[in-house]
Amino acid sequence: MKIDNVSKSFGNNKVLNNINLYLPAGSVTAIIGPSGSGKSTLLRSINHLERIDEGFITVNNDFIGYRKQGDTLFELKEKEILKQRIDIAMVFQNFNLFPHMTVLENIIEAPIQTKNMKYEDAVASAFNLLSRVGLLDKAYSYPRQLSGGQQQRVAIARALALQPKVILFDEPTSALDPELVGEVLEIIKELALTGTTLVVVTHEINFAYEIADTIIFMESGNIIEKGSPEAVFHNPQHQRTQDFLNKVL
Numbered sequence: 283m284k285i286d287n288v289s290k291s292f293g294n295n296k297v298l299n300n301i302n303l304y305l306p307a308g309s310v311t312a313i314i315g316p317s318g319s320g321k322s323t324l325l326r327s328i329n330h331l332e333r334i335d336e337g338f339i340t341v342n343n344d345f346i347g348y349r350k351q352g353d354t355l356f357e358l359k360e361k362e363i364l365k366q367r368i369d370i371a372m373v374f375q376n377f378n379l380f381p382h383m384t385v386l387e388n389i390i391e392a393p394i395q396t397k398n399m400k401y402e403d404a405v406a407s408a409f410n411l412l413s414r415v416g417l418l419d420k421a422y423s424y425p426r427q428l429s430g431g432q433q434q435r436v437a438i439a440r441a442l443a444l445q446p447k448v449i450l451f452d453e454p455t456s457a458l459d460p461e462l463v464g465e466v467l468e469i470i471k472e473l474a475l476t477g478t479t480l481v482v483v484t485h486e487i488n489f490a491y492e493i494a495d496t497i498i499f500m501e502s503g504n505i506i507e508k509g510s511p512e513a514v515f516h517n518p519q520h521q522r523t524q525d526f527l528n529k530v531l
């Protein structure tokens with residue numbers, strides 16, 4: 283995935299300022315930074331939930347949200363954007379499960395609707411995924427009957443059901459009670475070993491250290507620092523990175 287010179291403002295608040303990033307297939311990137319630094323906006327732009335003002339984002343040379351014809355980019359129709367999102371899943375802080383659907387229905391919905399998967403195949407795949415996230419016994423439960431950690435594990439299973447190339451996690455454990463954080467991080471850790479490209483916004487510094495090959499520190503819409511976990515955490519080149527780490531460690 284390539285993020286090329288991306289800028290985004292809300293009114294006159296410039297939230298992303300010429301962001302450039304190259305994330306190779308299979309890479310695991312953790313984004314850290316203070317609240318309001320643009321982390322969610324960057325993830326949402328990657329998924330075309332936000333329209334960017336400048337620059338472009340490509341996955342496997344496909345322009346996210348646009349089609350290139352000659353030198354001109356044409357915005358895709360909503361239906362085509364939905365199709366693109368099959369390749370780029372997003373897991374939110376607040377799980378965003380469909381409350382009126384069972385766990386199983388939550389997982390099979392998108393594969394059936396957007397990938398025309400057969401019901402039986404979607405169900406079989408969903409049970410595989412539920413086994414992977416340790417929730418086989420919850421297939422027929424509703425989200426409200428699950429703990430936050432279990433809901434987030436369902437949300438991850440739902441994301442995986444579309445076999446995305448990229449999964450974006452936006453503070454996946456921030457809404458969880460401390461004792462439930464570990465079970466979700468464990469699942470993401472396993473995913474990191476499977477070759478799916480992951481981008482994780484997190485405040486869990488130890489977790490970021492363990493799973494990421496690249497750490498990005500953002501502040502005020504800028505990438506201040508980027509490097510290996512060892513480099514960024516043990517030997518930050520910028521005082522602002524150090525100040526932030528002093529606060530969160």
Ligand code: ADP
Binds near residue numbers: 292317
């Ligand atoms: P982070 O995820 O790092 O906390 P965000 O990307 O959510 O930061 O927000 C970055 C900035 O953009 C903040 O100043 C926030 O108030 C602003 N912002 C985010 N979304 C919107 C929106 N839809 N409309 C106006 N301002 C927004």
Ligand code: MG
Binds near residue numbers: 321322323452
């Ligand atoms: Mg955010």
